[in-house]
Amino acid sequence: MNPRNLIILLVIAMVGFLSIFVVEEGERAIVKRFGVIQTDAAGDYRIYEPGLNIKLPLFDNVETMNARILTLDAPADRFVTSEQKDLMVDSYVKWRIVDFGQFFLATQGNQLMAESLLQSKINNGLRSEFGTRTIREIVSGSRDELQREALRSTRSDASELGIEVVDVRVKQINLPREVSEYIYDRMRAQREAVARAHRSEGQEKAEVIRAGADATATVIVAEAERESRTLKGAGDAAAAKIYADAYGQNPEFYSLLRSLDAYRAAFSNKEDVLVLSPDSEFFQYMNSKTR
């Protein structure tokens, strides 16, 4: 009898085991009986909370779904701005399932499928938002607003999937190679302008300083010139006064002395040839016989 008892015991244990199921924290479950989702008394889909739950063995199928906030991180996509420039935009979407029954109906509980549906909706929203903005507006102006807009436009679509979009964020905005080259060129030009401005300002300051120095030097020299001329003039005047005072005593004698000095100075060289006439006063005694 023992083996029979054992079998009965095992069957009971198995039935018991099959009629309970565990829903983990961070998950929710629905139960399908012959493919029909179980409802509660109010007629809504019955959502099984984390913990130990009971079902009918064999007939009921448990479908668990993630109740956490999920991340949809699609690869960067190319968007066109209002000025027809291309941008590589990497965005992510935070979403979670709020209506588990609806979600299950729309996607068969397949998270990947939900994400691909969501992805195209988000991208459409973002695309229309990017298309009405310039790069500048996207990058620095209204990125917050842009995200809110995208969030709002996807919200209604999302509710059809039984999900809630918590957040849409632009993670990276990268410029395509050809656009970034333009930007680099512009940055280089800007830096060059800055560099030139610095150098020119330096030269300007240097020129001002040099000119100031030259001016100071010129003034110093000119003042010295004035002083020296004044001094020289005073000297000349003093000398003239001395001459005038002395020679004024006897102008005739001065005239004699000065003339004699002048003769001496004028004829002092062997190369000076004097053609003399014996009639000269100097030779008066030479011709004394004739006289």
Next chain:
Amino acid sequence: MAWNEPGNQGKDPWGNRGGKDQGPPDLDEVFRKFTSRFGGGGNGGGSGNLSKMGVALVLVGAVIVWGLSGLYKVEEAERGVVLQFGQYHDLVGPGLKWKPTFVQTVYPINIQRVNRLNASGVMLTQDENVVTVQMEVQYRIEDPRKYLFSVTNPDQSLSEALDSALRYVVGHTTMDNILTVGREQVRSDTWAELDGIIEPYDMGIRVVDVAFKEARPPEEVKPAFDDAIAAQEDEERYVQEATAYTRQVEPQARGRAERMLREASAYKERVVLEAEGEVARFTSLLPQYEAAPEVTRERLYLETMEQVYSSTSKVMVDNKEGGSMFYLPLDKIIQGQSQNTQMAPAQQQSAPNRSVRTDTTNDRAGRSTTRQGRN
């Protein structure tokens, strides 16, 4: 929760088979009841008892193993999140703990460790420039339950939020600010923005610090930036050079001015002294002249003429008999004079290969005679 806490007696691994426990010890009893009810006494006998003993032994062993497997340790820095049948049950502190295996699951989470995350990349700034920025965020898990169950992959979510926050802030700051004075502003703005982003995610993560690691222009334009910095140095250098020039020019000018003044005062003294010297002869001769004008005049005249005639060449012509046809080779006379006075140059002149130098020598001779004549 420890196994021996009150209200948890049922989970005592050693004994305590009483009560309404549904654990294996009761199964043993149920088993016995089953065997008695189905009247197994007849064929059972000693062999039945033996198998019962064996089954009981196996069951006791299983219970011991099960009990031991429930022991676990929570480290000092950790908190254990206890799930009972998948449902959040409790949060336990550090120490040696026990859980009923299969009923409870424990996830130890370190709440003390400061984790780091980096975000870096090339980003657009407000003025449509591009900078390479690297930012590090340090965070701690504050609420282990939320960390585990409110978001899938919270660390990844934080990283994405940081990327978004950093780019948002960089996009609202000008490049000059990011590279120079606005770094602290960028850091605090990023922190605030990051907190704002992760707040609705409710991840149980607290950002402890946000550190600005580096911000620099992209490699492609680095030479231009370096040159701009070099230009600032150049500007400074030009000014320094000009200052040096000033330091050179002004003293030189002052020196020159001083020289001019000294020369002028020397000139002044010289002309006065010369005048006095010249006048001195006159004033000392004047009394003599006034005393005997005729004689003095005559004497002075003759002295002068003597000097003049003795130092010059002269030709006396008695014009009254010469008439108009009279040839006087003045140039020959002059040449003769100079050859006579300068014999040495004349000898050199005969050497034909030095004709060029001769000219200069002649010149010099001429000048020297001039000087002689003045003396």
